[in-house]
Amino acid sequence: MTRQIAILHGWGDTSASFRKLERFLAAEGYDITRIWLGDYISTDDDVRIEDVARRMQAVIREKQDAGELGPHFDLIGHSTAGLVMREWAVRYYPDGQNCPVRRMLMLAPANFGSRLATVGNSFIGRATKGALNGFQTGREMLNALELGSPYQRSLVTRDLLDPDGAGTGPYGPGGIWPFVITGSRGYRTISRRLVNEDGSDGTVRVPAANLNTAGITVDFTGNIDIPEVRAWGSRTGGMALPFAVLPDRDHTQIKYPGDSSGAVADLSSRLGALILEALACETADEHQQIAARWREVSEETAALAADTARRRGLFRSRAPLAQEIHRYLQVITRVRDDQDEPVNDYFIEFFSPDARSDASLLRFQNDVLDHVHVNKLDPSVRCFYIDRDDLMARFYRQRAGSRGDRQLAASIVAANPGRNIRYFDKEVEGARGHLLLHSDSEPERAALGARRLHRNATHFIDIIIPRKALDRVFRLGR
Known part of the structure; x- marks a missing residue:
């Protein structure tokens, strides 16, 4: 040749x-x-x-x-x-x-x-x-x-x-x-x-x-209950x-x-x-x-x-x-506020929306999530390593309250940057955003759609959260 x-x-x-x-x-x-x-x-x-x-x-x-x-x-x-x-x-x-x-x-x-x-x-x-x-x-x-x-x-x-x-x-x-x-x-x-x-x-x-690979942007700035995807x-x-x-x-x-x-x-x-x-x-x-x-x-x-x-x-x-030849997937999240500044201190939980409990969270942590890495150069980025086979065979089938459909949701909690600024809500500390990632029964509401948690693949999720200043940050007086 x-x-x-x-x-x-x-x-x-x-x-x-x-x-x-x-x-x-x-x-x-x-x-x-x-x-x-x-x-x-x-x-x-x-x-x-x-x-x-x-x-x-x-x-x-x-x-x-x-x-x-x-x-x-x-x-x-x-x-x-x-x-x-x-x-x-x-x-x-x-x-x-x-x-x-x-x-x-x-x-x-x-x-x-x-x-x-x-x-x-x-x-x-x-x-x-x-x-x-x-x-x-x-x-x-x-x-x-x-x-x-x-x-x-x-x-x-x-x-x-x-x-x-x-x-x-x-x-x-x-x-x-x-x-x-x-x-x-x-x-x-x-x-x-x-x-x-x-x-x-x-x-x-x-x-x-x-x-x-695939990617989505999840924007909570307009509505913290139903983000734009x-x-x-x-x-x-x-x-x-x-x-x-x-x-x-x-x-x-x-x-x-x-x-x-x-x-x-x-x-x-x-x-x-x-x-x-x-x-x-x-x-x-x-x-x-x-x-x-x-x-x-x-x-x-x-x-x-x-x-x-x-x-x-x-x-x-x-x-x-x-276990060595299970199919895995990576989810790489990056969080910014609505001023495009990185949010480094946050926590993401994965759970079943119809069975949110400590047991559900622990089941995902123990059975499905194998590793989480915080990037050293950009701490606003996390890489989640997920056993997709265990997600399908163990987490979905064993979760409490299952109706036979498969649903996965995630929530984000961001630590406030100081005493004058809040994320998500200007009055409530520890406010969180909630996102339905995957659902067989409600694919139109799921960010990744039905059957979109691709095996052997990497998914990018960019998250934008609202940054709110407390009233005392600026005032007008007579």
């Missing part, structure tokens, strides 16, 4: 780790002399993702002008490279037109962050990972990779979502065709098991890899982006089509087949057909959670536990 391929590594990695993938492609007929392996600085503190994307564009132009790189090539990236590729695409080809890349394949991309980024930016990270690099670990890169980072929000509103309408982006039938493959198996070695997390590949959560537009024109979840791959093994974590042949060969399928895509219609087929692959992975016998039969050694 004559088409050229460029491969990009992730944070703290080098191009040398892609030799196995290079050999795999060569064995499938690709000419390895036409495969480029990119290297970039990722662990120096002053380098940002935008810097790498800018240098990437300059190098591509230089190679093309010299006749070494053709006018069209495919792009493969791992982990942090997903953000680099997206930044490069939306910065230089915002509508996807005239881009030299048509097929963009991401392996376990950290599109919506990684829980480990906070560890890498900590003292422990600098003392271990940074020991050989002047105690630098790539602070700017890790800030971008932190869950709910300002950079991720900036990027997603430029290339995937439009909070103000339905703008265009680089991905679409006439633009770039993205593909994402990720694993849901944690690390096997004892030294790395400590970082494992259910629903992840040990480094990146499954919903954090998926490019199929505005859905964000899609910059992909509603096009589904192919996304496959494999049960036998951790964050490292997703780069090695020939290797797997003790899986039998028919499962361990699936990664290579998916990679070749993406690289062979020739039309926009075929891209959408692949999206449908890969959705079935992800559902097969999820089905293994309930099929213990088949799950054990697919692995020669220890099979993953059911």
Whole structure:
């Protein structure tokens, strides 16, 4: 095959780790002399993702002008490279037109962050990972990779979502065709098991890899009882982006089509087949057909959670536990007041609106909500990690007062900024806003609509709350 391929590594990695993938492609007929392996600085503190994307564009132009790189090539990236590729695409080809890349394949991309980024930016990270690099670990890169980072929000509103309408982006039938493959198996070695997390590949959560995302703005300023809800537009024109979840791959093994974590042949060969399928895509219609087929692959992975016998039969050694391959979702909230100032001190509760009780709150906290992260650079942002399978199978079915329908609501309580200012109500302290997120019986009132809590996906919720000054803040007297 004559088409050229460029491969990009992730944070703290080098191009040398892609030799196995290079050999795999060569064995499938690709000419390895036409495969480029990119290297970039990722662990120096002053380098940002935008810097790498800018240098990437300059190098591509230089190679093309010299006749070494053709006018069209495919792009493969791992982990942090997903953000680099997206930044490069939306910065230089915002509508996807005239881009030299048509097929963009991401392996376990950290599109919506990684829980480990906070560890890498900590003292422990600098003392271990940074020991050989002047105690630098790539602070700017890790800030971008932190869950709910300002950079991720900036990027997603430029290339995937439009909070103000339905703008265009680089991905679409006439633009770039993205593909994402990720694993849901944690690390096997004892030294790395400590970082494992259910629903992840040990480094990146499954919903954090998926490019199929959604967002809403919830505005309480006009009515604190019935807020205005505005859905964000899609910059992909509603096009589904192919996304496959494999049960036998951790964050490292997703780069090695020939290797797997003790899986039998028919499962361990699936990664290579998916990679070749993406690289062979020739039309926009075929891209959408692949999206449908890969959705079935992800559902097969999820089905293994309930099929213990088949799950054990697919692995020669220890099979993953059911909880490890549950489908999760992320909800990223950002709270501002009606003067567009950040609200950092707030609390969100999830509950059943027809059974609001301490037991209902505890059931969600214990059975469904696995983790909450407050972003370090912007504390007005929270990332909630929710076990969607347990939400459906345990919380909805076991909640008190259930009428058979599925409903999920959320409330926000914001701490007042001082003695002169109140949120929501100028006289009442501790006032709260209430929102019905999801309802089968009342979909027209639900912010996310019926069946809109997407599995394996990230949801953005921007919340605007009213800021009220007490009467004593200003008075007129005679």
